[in-house]
Amino acid sequence: MKLDTLGSFFGNLFKRDDTRFMLGCGFKFSALFLFVSFLTFYLMWIIISINNIYFESYGFLTSPEFKEAFFDNALEIFYGQLPYVFGFVVLLFFAGLYVGKLLIRPFDVIGKYALSRTEGRNEAYNPDLFSDYKLLTRFSEFFFRYLEECLQEKVLKSNTIPPNFAKIRGPQFEKVFFFHFFLIIILIAIISATLVVFLTTEIQGQLVNLSISTIAKESKSVAYFISNQNKLIPAITYFAVSLISAGYIMLCFHLYGKVSGAIFGFFATMRSFMKGNHTARVHLIGYAQIRPHGRALNKYLDHIERECEKDKNKVKS
Numbered sequence: 001m002k003l004d005t006l007g008s009f010f011g012n013l014f015k016r017d018d019t020r021f022m023l024g025c026g027f028k029f030s031a032l033f034l035f036v037s038f039l040t041f042y043l044m045w046i047i048i049s050i051n052n053i054y055f056e057s058y059g060f061l062t063s064p065e066f067k068e069a070f071f072d073n074a075l076e077i078f079y080g081q082l083p084y085v086f087g088f089v090v091l092l093f094f095a096g097l098y099v100g101k102l103l104i105r106p107f108d109v110i111g112k113y114a115l116s117r118t119e120g121r122n123e124a125y126n127p128d129l130f131s132d133y134k135l136l137t138r139f140s141e142f143f144f145r146y147l148e149e150c151l152q153e154k155v156l157k158s159n160t161i162p163p164n165f166a167k168i169r170g171p172q173f174e175k176v177f178f179f180h181f182f183l184i185i186i187l188i189a190i191i192s193a194t195l196v197v198f199l200t201t202e203i204q205g206q207l208v209n210l211s212i213s214t215i216a217k218e219s220k221s222v223a224y225f226i227s228n229q230n231k232l233i234p235a236i237t238y239f240a241v242s243l244i245s246a247g248y249i250m251l252c253f254h255l256y257g258k259v260s261g262a263i264f265g266f267f268a269t270m271r272s273f274m275k276g277n278h279t280a281r282v283h284l285i286g287y288a289q290i291r292p293h294g295r296a297l298n299k300y301l302d303h304i305e306r307e308c309e310k311d312k313n314k315v316k317s
Contacts, residue, residue: 005256011068018108018310019167021289022100025255029096032247033192037085040240041078047233081199088195095188102181103259104289106133110140110266114300117147135176136263139165143270147304157309158276165271171264182252189248193241260288266294278305 061178116123125144127137148160164262272280281301284292 004304009108016292017288018104018292021104021258022097026093026096028251029099029188030092032251033092033244034085034089036196036240036244036247037199040196040236043236044200044233045078066246071209078148082203084199086197089194092188092192099184099255102184103255105289106136107266107293110298111146118300118303129155133177133263135172135174136267139267139270141243143274146172150304150308150317154308156305159274162269163273168267170262172264174260178256181256183247192248193244196240196244198234200240232234258287262290266297271302292299
């Protein structure tokens with residue numbers, strides 16, 4: 001029975017649009033770090049291969065046993081870093097889940113409040129002003145107070161829209177939310193880049209020590225070649241840090257784009273309803289993760305319309 005319950009739980013995770021969006025965020029966060037890590041390891045492995053060719057040209061690593069031992073030791077260095085990589089990937093996945101939840105949470109708050117009021121539960125609408133979308137949060141509070149007045153008076157009435165909301169004609173850039181959201185992404189990027197630097201430095205140190213201890217002591221020219229790799233490997237580190245930083249910044253704008261249009265869609269519907277278009281409903285195209293919350297708001301508007309039109313003689317325009 002427990003296995004059936006667990007299977008049902010995970011099955012629902014992949015069926016719901018909002019949870020699929022959150023899982024997708026987690027995958028993107030972890031996949032970006034994983035891609036950069038393996039790319040860095042691949043570049044480091046190329047350096048090992050170049051070392052192999054260089055050593056062979058000087059007559060080293062000609063013995064199959066010696067060559068195999070050298071590469072086995074090099075592989076052990078990489079294998080030793082894998083637990084750090086995969087452990088951090090798991091943490092990044094859950095960080096991505098949190099970011100996904102953060103993005104859709106304001107819509108979730110609206111949807112849950114609308115559902116509770118439709119079902120007759122007297123719950124308060126309490127958005128988090130610190131991390132919610134400024135346009136949607138401020139106007140939704142104003143809008144839901146208006147709906148409560150309509151329910152109390154049993155009248156669907158038009159309402160004056162404040163000038164700062166009346167002039168909005170398209171999606172607005174949520175500076176405060178984006179700043180807080182951007183800080184979270186940058187923090188994740190810094191931690192990821194720090195781990196990449198740590199792993200690369202560890203691999204570099206162990207590779208140089210391995211080469212010097214096994215080969216370089218027999219030739220000054222080989223020792224010079226190996227020691228000067230300390231100038232080459234940091235270039236790989238800078239490349240990895242730049243790539244992971246740019247990747248997370250691009251991911252930040254990509255994920256914000258997944259909700260920016262929906263913010264205006266909710267706002268425009270609320271404003272239109274208040275101006276007298278009582279058939280206005282939320283219709284989102286391309287925002288599957290937010291549509292359930294839009295449907296909850298639409299049901300609430302249907303409920304308001306039914307309750308207020310029971311006595312059409314009381315309707316005011």
